[in-house]
Amino acid sequence: MTVDIKRKQNILIVHNYYQIPGGEDTVVANEMKMLEKHGHKVCLYSRDNMELKQMKKIQKIFLPITTVFNPKTYRDIRKLIREENIEIVHVHNTLNLVSPAVYYAARSMKVPLIQTIHNFRLLCPGATFYRDSHICEDCVEHGLKCALKHRCYRGSRIQTLACVTSTIFHRMTGIYGKINYICLTDFNKEKLLELNQIKYQNVFVKPNFISDKLNEKINIRRSDEFIFVGRLDELKGIKLLFNAWRDLEREEKRPPKLIVCGTGPEEKWCKDFIEKYKIKSIILKGHISNDVVKK
Known part of the structure; x- marks a missing residue:
């Protein structure tokens, strides 16, 4: 990825808010303020998992499918890139409503793509390398089937299956190897590189920051x-x-x-x-x- 850092960019930030507010939301807000302060044009595409509570039954039935690939996200992102002349797409969280469809939309429009790694979800469906009060890396060592056995995502086998299916599908397409990554620590970077298709030169370390x-x-x-x-x-x-x-x-x-x-x-x-x-x-x-x- 080559970017002229002297020229101001049109940047699309993509974030899926969780039902419980967290640190990722603060990071997104801080990133937007920093970029705008330095003269960049910033657009935000967001979804909120609070929407899940208002979903109709038919929508909830299809949720495991749209968690893997949401056609609405694909259409929305392509439209935004065209209309706002977006030059960089920076993704934070995609679960559940955004989905990894954002990656394919950005790639189809030939726009550089960045994913900030806030957790270990690409390697661990539970995202934390932690279960039953102890550190766990079973999915790295023995495969993602371990997550299903332990119901690692929210204690639900169905929801865990959706996460596992999504990870396996997108590993098979090779999309993870076509993304540039920002990790928060060197440890995060080392863990991410255990996913073999990710290239060392595409992973960067940039810690979170706070206002002066x-x-x-x-x-x-x-x-x-x-x-x-x-x-x-x-x-x-x-x-x-x-x-x-x-x-x-x-x-x-x-x-x-x-x-x-x-x-x-x-x-x-x-x-x-x-x-x-x-x-x-x-x-x-x-x-x-x-x-x-x-x-």
């Missing part, structure tokens, strides 16, 4: 406070953190506060844990805006 506005001084005096910002999920270490804080509260007369910002599947567990052990040093804030988190 965080360097502004805020006139708030605080001490003995810690903040957790993220999805309340076991794989994020939230249970380990809460258990550590319970022990800390038992040992310290004045334990530091833990301010927890976020929601997720373990939110009820967190509330029950605080109530059960009568913990006073953990404060649950729920889902709050990025600006409030920074303050």
Whole structure:
């Protein structure tokens, strides 16, 4: 891929929002602001998995198929590329509604294609290399059938089958070898390259970034406070953190506060844990805006 970095580009960012807001959404917003700040024209094509709740039965029946390849995405992306004179397509998340159809649409229009790797989904249908409270790379070592055995995507064999089918199909077409990738860390890059069809020269490392506005001084005096910002999920270490804080509260007369910002599947567990052990040093804030988190 050759791009003239001095000339301002017309860039299409593609993102499928999850039902629970997460870090990927913030990255997309930050990327758009940065590109626009530097004079690029940025268009956003997005879908939101909240749409799944409003789907008719017939649409849900065909969801396993459109998860593999959504014809609507293919048509929409080609139309946007033509109408907005798009020169680069930058994809973040495609599951479930966007689907990998975006790759084929960009390739058919001969537009350079970039995929930011936010997780391990191209190698692990569960996307995390983690299941049943331990690290798992069975699908890399023994094949994707392992994901079906353990129902690795949302505990559903049907939904896992859709993810596995999609991955196998697109590996067979060779599309993954025709994409340029941005990884967030060297470790991510090393893992991605275990997918043999991906070329070393097409994978780059670019960490996520935050606004320099965080360097502004805020006139708030605080001490003995810690903040957790993220999805309340076991794989994020939230249970380990809460258990550590319970022990800390038992040992310290004045334990530091833990301010927890976020929601997720373990939110009820967190509330029950605080109530059960009568913990006073953990404060649950729920889902709050990025600006409030920074303050």
